[in-house]
């Protein structure tokens with residue numbers, strides 16, 4: 001998924017830095033990814049640690065990680081996918097409010113795909129209510145739907161706006177493809193809470209933090225994914241059909257430092273790693289000053305090429321060079 005701040009391409013750097021720093025046997029540690037997003041870092045550590053605790057305030061992210069991390073025993077789900085792929089389309093909430101030919105005239109999906117998303121989403125819920133599927137399968141199917149819908153969305157990158165006409169990938173018919181997860185012997189924990197609240201209830205060895213670093217709120221930029229995942233009924237607002245969304249203090253210049261310091265203070269973890277980049281709301285000096293108060297601080301950096309999506313249909317990606325910082329704290333507990 002094309003996700004703002006995804007650490008997919010940086011996962012090697014992050015993993016290697018963490019392995020070099022942490023002195024304990026990695027297979028015995030509890031690793032927490034508190035702002036998990038697409039789960040890139042949780043997925044990296046899931047096969048090598050004792051337990052992953054993963055969390056994100058956005059429900060679509062919880063659904064993805066409930067599958068990627070929470071699911072840990074292999075099972076053949078292909079029959080369920082086949083049945084869902086064969087469903088007739090339904091003119092439901094996504095079709096009416098976010099699709100071509102729907103009553104609202106918003107072009108996030110083709111008419112076909114909007115109806116297919118509704119049909120699949122309704123059937124998954126029906127199976128759950130009828131107890132034909134358990135929670136593991138429910139979240140696996142929802143994660144598969146979120147990923148597959150995202151592939152045919154008619155946007156330049158995020159859901160803050162849709163394109164004026166259907167781009168090539170949005171014209172393709174949605175095919176429900178299997179989301180994946182790695183099987184592990186141990187089980188893991190998945191939460192959908194405010195990081196600053198959850199931190200008071202958990203503990204472990206390594207805490208990885210990747211909060212938003214600028215003013216872009218995830219709830220606004222990925223509102224359609226929440227709408228598909230939650231599938232409630234509400235009055236979509238304005239041209240883009242926005243739902244009410246969570247506003248993170250990490251995206252607010254005048255609140256971020258206070259939230260960050262509280263988080264570090266309340267963390268019961270031996271090592272804390274913070275990903276932050278050079279364009280963030282907090283400067284690297286501000287981060288360092290806060291972290292230094294709570295133990296031994298150091299810094300690892302890497303240069304990398306970031307690709308910025310143009311707001312045009314043909315997406316001429318532009319590469320820009322940025323510095324990614326991994327702030328490290330060995331906390332005095």
Ligand SMILES: C[S@@+](CC[C@H](N)C(=O)[O-])C[C@H]1O[C@@H](n2cnc3c(N)ncnc32)[C@H](O)[C@@H]1O
Pocket residue numbers: 003004005006007008034035036037038039040041055056057058061193194195196210211212213218219248249250
């Ligand atoms: C930079 S992204 C994380 C990207 C992730 N590491 C990845 O590779 O996909 C930041 C995430 O923090 C989440 N978030 C923002 N404020 C939060 C809060 N107060 N508590 C928990 N999660 C929050 C957002 O929903 C978003 O998914």
